[in-house]
Amino acid sequence: MRYSPTLLDHFLNPRNAGLMRDPDGTGVDEYEGCGDLARFFLRVRDGRVAEVRFQTYGCGPTIAAASAASERVAGRTVEELLSLKPQEVEDAVDGLPEDRKHAADVVAGALRAAALDALGRRQGEVG
Amino acid sequence: MRYSPTLLDHFLNPRNAGLMRDPDGTGVDEYEGCGDLARFFLRVRDGRVAEVRFQTYGCGPTIAAASAASERVAGRTVEELLSLKPQEVEDAVDGLPEDRKHAADVVAGALRAAALDALGRRQGEVG
Amino acid sequence: MSRRVYLDHNASTPVHPEVVAEMLPYFGERFGNPSSVHGFGREARAGVDTARERVARFLGAAPDEVVFTSGGTESDNMALKGIAFARGRGHFITSKIEHHAVLRAAQWLETQGFAVTYVGVDGHGMVDPDEVERALRPDTIGISIMHANSEIGTIQPIAAIGRLARERGIPFHVDAVQTFGKLEFDVDAVGIDLLSFSSHKIYGPKGIAGLYIRKGTKMVSVQHGGEHERRRRAGTENVPGIVGFGKAVEIRGRDMKDEHARLTALRDRLWDGIRARVPEVRLNGHPTERLPGTANLGYRGVESESIVLGLDLKGIGVSAGSACTSGSVEPSYVLVAMGVPLEWAMGAVRHSLGRSTTAEDIDYVVESVEPIVRKLRAVMPVGAA
């Protein structure tokens, strides 16, 4: 099998999958040319990620990466999330084959977008 | 094996191979484009073939065909020999593969040539 | 993963034990080069001759009309290029849903100055003979239409196309890699001049296939070298492969009919079982004119590779209609040509059944598919695809 046990576990039993009502931030990323898509929803409390939800369309690794990342980022500050690297997402699923690296890209991209959205809304509130 | 037992026997133990001193007729045939060559020597008594000798250069079937034909034609009249057909030579070795039919051609050709030569000499003597 | 179910017979098949047994002596004992004139060579040659006769008998052809090649891909390449280079210029007609071996050979011929028309297909993946007729040009030198497509299994009206070709004296090539040994047909009745057929799709070994070339068809060889295969395909013959192929064909002649009925029933059991449990699923391909063991199912809004992975984790081997290679998911060009909407095409999964497939296997697959698709749909954004 070209995928790690961790990846397969997240693929078979995705954590935090689904919609979120009234999120504090949402973000989407799509892989250029590829149908793969990830959408993240964040609930933020005291500047930290209190709850994460996601939806994805894509091959197994994308689903698994989204699930693993959703666990990994819980509790972080929104600012930290702004600089989330694909490598960290890849590490969360114990590696990705060369031709599936885009799974980490699209998940990290969607999470950064969601963090940016949350930050924007907060500043909106403050301002 | 693509050759008959008869052919192989003649190839391994050629009958009547060799030169003949003062023959009454000799004939050669060579296969066009192919190095295969047969030369026959005839001793004629009372218009009939009393003794045959041959030399050949060529692949196994040619040697065998020459040997088998040398036995087959002994006792025939020289006139009969003039119309010797390749098929009869082929029959004498119990058949030839398609790509070795020329063995019968070259042997029949050389025997006909030897018969013609013998006939010419006889007429020369008479005239 | 205790249970394993292989439903990818259109990709490749396990070699029949009788075939392996037939091949074995040709590795260590009858190992000669068939071109050698000595006894060792003749033993090998005899094996090749027997196999050629078996294949020819199956096709209704003469043994010297059969050329052995290294695979279906080579056969297709040889057919198209052999016709093309024997004529130097001209126009081909083929279809949009041919195997890549035909399509890419045709595309390459276009770079060499040949012209090609690619006819389309209808919603069931069927070529229209009238469209082939309309595509004919005065300089048409070849028509290449596959017998059945590997992805959807739709069986083409090759007899009608063969008539067109024959009336005009145009060589007709049929890629029968997916039907040879599965359907009965006769090269004369159908008017076929060249026919590609392969071993590893019918329980023979990989690395061996054939091209039928009707006597008198103007062809040149495309692999140059020694004078093997009556100067039509250079290279030392793959003797054990040829011997095994011949045996596989012989076995198919024996088993084919019963298998046809059995697989058709199992294939329908699969489709009926899945559509009873899973919403928004469709059958891609022709409802009746279809390979007995092939069922291509499209799950709306789901990505097919994730279904393949889910089934793989249950020990089930099926293949995805779309392929995600290095980051770009391409829907199948066959489904696109059929006009299958993208949200269905991206979720296409091919099940292809074979000798070993049982009703229990099918039921296991049916039960496994349902939760996988349900779970995948649960993580998907609505209307994403």
Add this chain to the structure above:
Amino acid sequence: MSRRVYLDHNASTPVHPEVVAEMLPYFGERFGNPSSVHGFGREARAGVDTARERVARFLGAAPDEVVFTSGGTESDNMALKGIAFARGRGHFITSKIEHHAVLRAAQWLETQGFAVTYVGVDGHGMVDPDEVERALRPDTIGISIMHANSEIGTIQPIAAIGRLARERGIPFHVDAVQTFGKLEFDVDAVGIDLLSFSSHKIYGPKGIAGLYIRKGTKMVSVQHGGEHERRRRAGTENVPGIVGFGKAVEIRGRDMKDEHARLTALRDRLWDGIRARVPEVRLNGHPTERLPGTANLGYRGVESESIVLGLDLKGIGVSAGSACTSGSVEPSYVLVAMGVPLEWAMGAVRHSLGRSTTAEDIDYVVESVEPIVRKLRAVMPVGAA
């Protein structure tokens, strides 16, 4: 015919029992298509990967520089045509004694507008690197020189030719079908860009071979279709063949050196034995720079096919230097290029030794040859040839 002696290893070899054992599981169990992503496909892919690594290690190459093909003939065709069509026009240099796979591919390229120079050889069958240098043109796009000739075994000065090619940035192809697994060499040290090598000459199965392509070499594929072999050779991989080939190469890495010494001694025993008993016999090929197991002997005035037949009837398999096909005896083009006089060339017989060859075999052959040649000479017209 109780005793059987096979001295035609340059034509083909029996598959090593360890190789057969390695292949067997890939017929019935690990039968998947390596392109399939599921478990059945991955098992097959793993076998292919291991074999590729074994071959690469033997060559001193990277695994992705190795492409598997269906035979030495295909490798040679792919090398020449792949270079040619990647460039569209240009000039090749090759030799007059190449295998037909190279010669006829080159001749075909001439019909497609490419130019070819065929350099000659000396009396030992050796190409002169200086002649290759003189043949160079500004538009030279490829040099193809074989490593060792199958008929005479002469080993070419490929390192010197490789230097010439490298200095000018011209791709250098070496047909190593007869040396791969028999001689040690390193593609980097010799400056080789493309190398043809084959399985059935080294106790691997028929129907599988390879082409080494140095990274960065501009090449196009010549068999079009799917994206196998990193898009360089379309067609489902011959998995058992590849696996067996890999094993055969591994075994050669282990046995090659000892075999080299053993076969050289046996080959010399054969030559010494025959020339002591038979008058007017010569050795064709280089006295020292020669394949260990190859002895091509010429019997003056005798027709070689009849010697082959005579030995065949004693259970001995050797091959004729001249071939009588459908009524026309052609002396070997290799011997002709070497300037061997016709009355010697027509009587050339090749003995090629291998793993199973023993000293007893050699002595049996020596004893068998003498009476055969003597009898044949007895029926021959003096000075006929």
